[in-house]
Amino acid sequence: MAGTLRYSALHVNRVERITPRMVRVTFGGEDLADFTSVSRDQHSKLFFSRRPGRAPVIPPMPADGDLTRWYQAYMAMPETDRPWMRAYTIRSHDPVRQEIDIDFVLHGHDGAPVGPGASWAAAAEPGDVVGMLSPQLSHYRTPGPHDWTLLAGDETALPAIGALIEALEPGERVVAYIEIEDAAEQQEFTTAGDVTLHWLHRNGVPAGHTPILADAVRAAVFPDGEVFAWVAGEAGAVRALRRHLAQERGIDKRSIAFTGYWRVKMSSDDADTPEDLADRDEALAGG
Ligand SMILES: Cc1cc2nc3c(=O)[nH]c(=O)nc-3n(C[C@H](O)[C@H](O)[C@H](O)COP(=O)(O)OP(=O)(O)OC[C@H]3O[C@@H](n4cnc5c(N)ncnc54)[C@H](O)[C@@H]3O)c2cc1C
Numbered sequence: 348m349a350g351t352l353r354y355s356a357l358h359v360n361r362v363e364r365i366t367p368r369m370v371r372v373t374f375g376g377e378d379l380a381d382f383t384s385v386s387r388d389q390h391s392k393l394f395f396s397r398r399p400g401r402a403p404v405i406p407p408m409p410a411d412g413d414l415t416r417w418y419q420a421y422m423a424m425p426e427t428d429r430p431w432m433r434a435y436t437i438r439s440h441d442p443v444r445q446e447i448d449i450d451f452v453l454h455g456h457d458g459a460p461v462g463p464g465a466s467w468a469a470a471a472e473p474g475d476v477v478g479m480l481s482p483q484l485s486h487y488r489t490p491g492p493h494d495w496t497l498l499a500g501d502e503t504a505l506p507a508i509g510a511l512i513e514a515l516e517p518g519e520r521v522v523a524y525i526e527i528e529d530a531a532e533q534q535e536f537t538t539a540g541d542v543t544l545h546w547l548h549r550n551g552v553p554a555g556h557t558p559i560l561a562d563a564v565r566a567a568v569f570p571d572g573e574v575f576a577w578v579a580g581e582a583g584a585v586r587a588l589r590r591h592l593a594q595e596r597g598i599d600k601r602s603i604a605f606t607g608y609w610r611v612k613m614s615s616d617d618a619d620t621p622e623d624l625a626d627r628d629e630a631l632a633g634g
Pocket of ligand 1: 614
């Protein structure tokens with residue numbers, strides 16, 4: 348987490364079901380008056396109250412910005428009072444209207460969302476309040492010289508992929524591989540860049556249980572030139588992709604930004620596994 352975090356109360360202004368399994372929530376509130384975007388794939392920690400209809404309350408940030416101390420105070424809260432904390436991407440920021448959009452995946456079974464984040468989003472209404480710690484470090488990093496960018500991820504990475512694509516300058520080249528449920532989940536982006544999108548449909552296979560993303564990238568004929576790769580989504584799929592890019596394609600690890608966004612059969616509340624910790628260390632070390 349970045350050192351200059353501040354807590355904001357976000358009020359739901361609008362809710363839009365942009366695809367059957369994705370809800371866009373537009374948040375406003377006085378606290379967004381001086382919100383600044385720090386990167387193309389900026390994310391935040393959101394806090395959801397366990398008490399329906401109540402705003403979440405978390406310990407104040409220490410004046411010296413010591414996050415470890417703040418996290419200890421947060422974890423020391425009785426579980427019944429401790430708001431759920433989940434990571435979400437800032438899909439877009441409108442400084443004039445002082446609003447941000449966040450796109451929530453409604454993951455779950457048979458149309459019923461699972462998990463506090465997805466459940467909150469499925470029921471969100473204007474006036475609801477969540478908390479936000481922001482800004483958070485980007486996973487995009489500033490790439491060194493490169494000729495094109497590979498983006499690969501599942502629908503949880505789609506908000507970041509959309510924001511990255513829409514921020515492209517003329518002449519910037521992106522090839523994206525995006526795993527989604529089916530054709531109804533495809534989105535359109537407005538961009539000045541040169542973008543090729545490959546939509547990969549699970550067609551009923553549960554998320555996290557298909558290798559289609561890694562398989563598609565494995566089978567791809569890459570454009571010529573130096574690549575910068577950005578990979579996010581289910582942690583196991585991200586790991587497989589990173590291994591392929593580094594070991595089989597020989598891409599310099601420093602040119603691969605990768606982040607596990609979620610883990611099969613594990614909630615965001617579950618402790619890091621040794622693999623998660625190893626991934627984090629490698630990501631912090633720059634590959
Ligand atoms: C930097 C970052 C940015 C992210 N940005 C976004 C974003 O913009 N939009 C977004 O929707 N998500 C995003 N995510 C992913 C999101 O934080 C996780 O999916 C999170 O687990 C959702 O919390 P929850 O309360 O809904 O489910 P949890 O309580 O964490 O998990 C409950 C169950 O659902 C499963 N699960 C969690 N996510 C999924 C999924 N996508 N598909 C299938 N099963 C799942 C878990 O394995 C677990 O069994 C981001 C994650 C990170 C780290």
